[in-house]
Amino acid sequence: MKLQRNGRSKALAIGAVALVSSLSLAACGSDNNNSSAGSTGGTGGSSTSAAAIKCADKQAPMLAAGSTAQGTAIDVWKAAFGAACPSSTLNYSGGGSGAGVQQFNQGKVTFAGSDAALKATEVEASKAVCTGGGQGIDLPMVGGLVSIIFNVQGVDHLVLDAPTLAKIFDSQITKWNAPEIAALNPGVTLPAADIQAFHRSDDSGTTQNLTAYLAKASNGAWAYPAAKTWAGKGGQSAAQSAGVSAQVKSVPNSIGYAELSYAQQNNLKSASIATGASKPVDATAVNAATTIATAKSAGASNPNDLALSLDYATKAEGAYPIVLVTYEIVCDKGNKPETLDTLKAFLNYTISDAGQHAIGDKGYVPLPKEVSDKVKTVIGTLS
Template sequence: MSRRPSALLRTVSGGAAVLTALASATGCGSESGTSGTSSPSGEVTAAFVACHGSGQLLGAGSTAQANAMDVWKAAFSSGCPSITVTYGGGGSGAGIQQFNQGKVAFAGSDAALKQSEIDASKQVCTGGQGIDLPMVGGLISVVYNIDGVDHLVLNGQTIAKIFNSEITKWNDPAITALNPGVALPDADIQSVHRSDDSGTTANLTGYLAVASNGTWPYPASKTWAGKGGQSANGSAGVAAQVKQVKNSIGYVELSFAQTNGLKSAAIATGASKPVDATAANAATTIAKAQPAGTGNDLALNLNYATQDEGAYPLVLVTYEIVCDKGNKAATLDALKSFLAYTSSDSAQQAIGSQGYVPLPSAITSQVKNVIPTLS
């Protein structure tokens, strides 16, 4: 197998990327010890990451991380031209299915593997199983399109009732009570949910299950169970639908809210004031995530019921799902090199400008320790 070491440098300034391939670095799938830094002009410069392997590296799954993947693929291909990374969306459920069928080297999922999915992965991970590596931090924006309403506050109960067709008017007393002085229209609410099995849906319904005081009657699930509403495929589909339809509401990863110019509701959590949907507020919640996996599986428990000041509760962590053992030899080096880049400080900073939440170093350091052990 070809082993042409190279390195990559990524610069992000004002949302524009300048990609430059640099000199060689040593150590497969590891950083040279130089972390990303910020220049006086605000540019973020990537760390040097070794590049090994060649050919095509296939991934699929979460659409919430699709915009992050676009940033990463461009940077990585510039530094590692011998490797072509292809990532297809389709949702977390479809990505896990393709992974467990041996069609992709890694899957993106906004929800950790269930035991049944781990069991199925053993058919393709010879001598091992699928594991969860947290890679993309984010938040779920409850996006809305109401003329004249620039700031909207909702809570777990109102969100649950809206998406289950129990609150059907924007001027419903439950909503107006949360928004004193806001002129909410006497208009029908058009809710939009995901049509595909989605980790974003799993995180939203996980939040509703604990934050709606029993109003949401369904368990957390990748498959939508709420009554009524319209459906759309992927985060891009939901964002496009909300953007086009007046008096609509949906849920997407913050990156899609930003790229589509959509407004995001603040969430009343029980803290002293409602919490805005910002990366900084989401980072407060993600930083307190607790381990849920064992061994090299780094699944996390997120506290959707947080009432901490400035802690946005509707957060998600997207995992890259890989085999701990039994990865295909033809793509193993490329996979480890790509994951080493995406978990680097600089790669995490690069997606911060795209509406994502750079993962805390306490999490990425664990990921970096696991990557060299993949076999």
């Protein structure tokens, strides 16, 4: 199951970059990024992807919930899927990864979206709803990146690194013209203004991926473990990625974090990250693909669980380090029989080349073939 860092892995990285490079990242994506309620809707992808969709013999409407990071991707997919399979509508409620996993383990949704793999305690809890000896598993479905979004007066391009970000988000650096920030941005006139940092108020896989990066790459400046719940001192909170993005957009001299799609939709600037490579790395899907393509298996005890281990401390040239993979959480066995066929049909579409390509111009990273092939195999075994 391990994805090795060998010649094949290098080829994956090149292939992933080539695929993403062929997509236009200028598009701003769906305006309905919250994906909160309603049946199939949204824009984009339905006409070009319909040929790749095979409807279930037994169609049924589905409920799902969780990650807001994949909200725009779900909008695209459910529009295409619902157009091809009118009796297979999907109602996806955002609310964050924590809420999605909780609803899945309460038996309220067919699947959950999470930007963080299931914890051992969450897997154990899932056994109550995955009947017949089944349990929840992680299926990688959406690749992306966490943008460090900023709104600093007079600054169009900003470079930050992990130790500096850790201190900003922990209220240890409080002025934009602090020496640590100035050293990373020679020639840039930084205002002598207070920094207003924003973080997520809800349990969030996006927060977990950001804090995993800070914990791995900040040389001890971030004193907290990676977690869905925000632990840094100070700052202000906002609900979901949409809330953080809205606050950064409206508050001068602010900084926050959100997925690339939210940065694009809100016309927000994203900081470049100094990783130790020869030059800072921009927050682009191409650069995130370089990192995601080298992911390894997280070594889950269940061979059908495809959780990945990401290299947040990468120093590879052109590798953006703050990446995320959103998982669809399903039962390996014991899925609800009334929606099982539709679930498999939907997931087979989303992991297909057409499904992955359909979200490439919304700020997402198509998953490498070695990952998508394994996901396809596991989908075929769901029962």
